[in-house]
Amino acid sequence: MNVGIGLPIGDPTTLLTWAQRADAGPFSTLGLLDRLVYHNPEPLVALAVLAGATSRIRIQTEVLLAPLRDTALLAKQAATLDRMSGGRLVLGLGVGGRDDDHQATGTDIHTRGRRLDEQMAVMRRLWCGEPYADGVGPIGPAPARPGGPEVLFGGFKPAALERVARWGDGFLAAAAPSWAGGLFHTVRTFWKEYGRDGAPRIVAQVNVALGPQHVVDDARATMHAYYTFTGMADQMVAGLLTTPAEISDAIARFTDLGADEVMLYCHGLDPSQVDRLADVL
Template structure:
């Protein structure tokens, strides 16, 4: 199973030095993938800019922005951004797309929240058309650049429910479905749905399965992880935010190892860990933990 690490895009102390240091250390470490989330409201950094900065200072690690909330974006402009990112990265980009779950983000950008699932399907088709170099309409010309990986640049669906996974089976290379407490059951449920959806769609390949969870190894890791989960989920209401925060246990080396093993046991091809802070302990201690695992 491959291991990825998400950039701490919600941390308020994530300045230039930390942004570039995190990217370089991920590239130097035992990680296969570097990821980053996308949010608009609340205090967060812009995902695509962070990924572009990382692409420029890394050579090896694969970049998987996870995820573009595509229905609140322009599909054509996003396709152009991703293709350009793939050029900067030298063909190391995968991309995850989804509908998100934050109406306030849509509102902040003036995008409709309705029909977002249907919109996502249509937008993915448009992005692939752009990457293949096909005109969108008479006179549109060639909307470049071409991704070094071509028109079939790997694209994953951020989907967890049966309907969303069934739709994704028509166009995605796989599913990104983290279960943030790091349990096996949450991952297993979604991955079983994905395998079934791929078969029912008549596909001969199998879905690439990506899991993940929240963790912290910073000083005062338990509190940091609790606060991170609470702040992340606060948009959904106080009860859910407190409940999710209370369920966070991946703040010791043994608990993190257990969570990684849970994801692997569920059949995942990859596990992306999401740090609660931008403290360097989050990556440096994790590297030491991973050195003791045989993945």
């Protein structure tokens, strides 16, 4: 089982420390979430900095809100980061559910899923070196991975799960083990229905905080502020894993469900959590 770390968003200046510690440890991936109308760092910019400060670990958006972005520019940015990081980019994509993010970009929240499908069709062509349109040439550079960086889709609704089979390489599941199994099954079923070879890569995500009480309190406060817009902030915070036993159990349960990787998402700022989580592994 590969285990990655989801990076906290409260202070971008701490992320180099997090990344370098994780790169030196047993972790497979660095993940960074995306919002626009919030104080988080822009993920492609931040991960580009972290890619230059590391040598081994993958860098992953989880999830980048693609419908908020210009399609051609996003394709170019992703290809550039993939190429310059030596193929370490994993592009986790989603549609976003906040009205204010879409208001800020002038995009229609009601058509965000359709827009993402249209974006994927264009980006897949561009990453293969095809012209953008009649009279408009290709948009490079060529990504390190033929056909573009690995693409994972996040989401819960059937349309999002089907999108994995139509356009993606795998699924990013921000769900507890108790109900992630059903999502995994649906994704794998769509994969077979579309005649895809092999199996989708399944990446699970759980929220963790490991350390003294002030570390846990910091994570809980940050989580609550971040998820207030959902109306389920209390439930999200209640699911935070705060002991080595809880974290080990979640990894074991996702292993039993056939996940390929578990991302331990850290909301508290203390970078010593990297070392504590390494000890758990």
